[in-house]
Amino acid sequence: MIVISSLPFDPGKLLHDFQSDHPDAGAAVTFTGMVRSTKDRPISALILECYPELAENEIAAIRTAAVDRFSLIDAAIVHRYGRLVPGEPIMQVMTLASHRQAAFDGAQFLMDYLKTDAPFWKQEETEAGTAWVEAKAADDAARERWT
Amino acid sequence: MIVISSLPFDPGKLLHDFQSDHPDAGAAVTFTGMVRSTKDRPISALILECYPELAENEIAAIRTAAVDRFSLIDAAIVHRYGRLVPGEPIMQVMTLASHRQAAFDGAQFLMDYLKTDAPFWKQEETEAGTAWVEAKAADDAARERWT
């Protein structure tokens, strides 16, 4: 399952539905990314821009690569765009496998690729206005470990 | 949160409640282990024996070690005992952190330690009777990578 949407989602409900469909798996790993506001760097919102058609295509390709590479029973990716406030889930990745290491590795692989290859761009909204979030070199490095 | 219980749990509801308490975190990782029955090795149930007082103490120690080591905002462990049928969740580990790598590492650390240091013992119930699951050398090796 791949969902690219501006609508909010409930991480727990997604996990519940994902697992209910697969009574034969032994291990499930779920990653949820949330909007974060800290005392040092308070933000009022995160505004995500997206190129939806490209996101659908690239995420489908990343998902297929993960399923093949780690023999996943299933994998699902949900990613929001639009304006989100602190605490709101931005995205969720879920993997199902026979054993735990494949489920963990599959989820990390998906996350590392999504960070650098999924066409989303974040803007932080603060009292001073909005500013584009800069891409992190660490994200490129994380992706490189799978090549 | 640590729960050692014979009662069923809903992985999605646990995740929902866990995240709802922490609107300041940026990343959550959830691992769910389920009873698995395959065509090659069909089982009718998994029967888990437990030493509850020791489980409470050891899991609390493992949780504290994970929170300290990976600067987790929170960590929760739920583990069932008793008779479980295929598809049922056995246990769930959840971590919350500022960033994704700490959340992933914390969850894997908890899983690796729980596999070798939490006093649970599995029996597989098949048509031929019940048999104790043997400990895996791979689990000892997985735990060693953190030392």
Next chain:
Amino acid sequence: MKVLYFAWLRERLNRASDDINLPDDITTLTELVAWLRANDEALDLAMDNPKQFKLSRNARIVSWDTAITDDDTIAILPPMTGG
């Protein structure tokens, strides 16, 4: 040909897309970007570090040496920050 701009590139250009008539001698994405930059000072400045951009052709990420035609939809993509 349609050319799409996203995120801060879109902001710097003050537009989300261009409709262009592709000259016959422009056959690859590398050539297209060079031609676009030569004809638009704002784009030229915004892309002074061109390696950081990914390019897509018809909603698939492709390499800079990919061949293109006038029917394609191209996008110029600043470094992504999703996930």
Next chain:
Amino acid sequence: MKVLYFAWLRERLNRASDDINLPDDITTLTELVAWLRANDEALDLAMDNPKQFKLSRNARIVSWDTAITDDDTIAILPPMTGG
């Protein structure tokens, strides 16, 4: 002193625990296990690979050289298979 047995060790012994009077000269877990094995052939056989067992004292896992008293609750734990 109470000694608890779990999983296949409990099954092999046909009991979940023993109540014992700890002899004065038994002061560590290593000595306790040696003494228990000397007095119980089934336990001696079941523990022929002793290194694989963990031991707990008053519901905490401890090393085999831990000192013990007659008030303690000890458990002999086969390799764990939870998670």
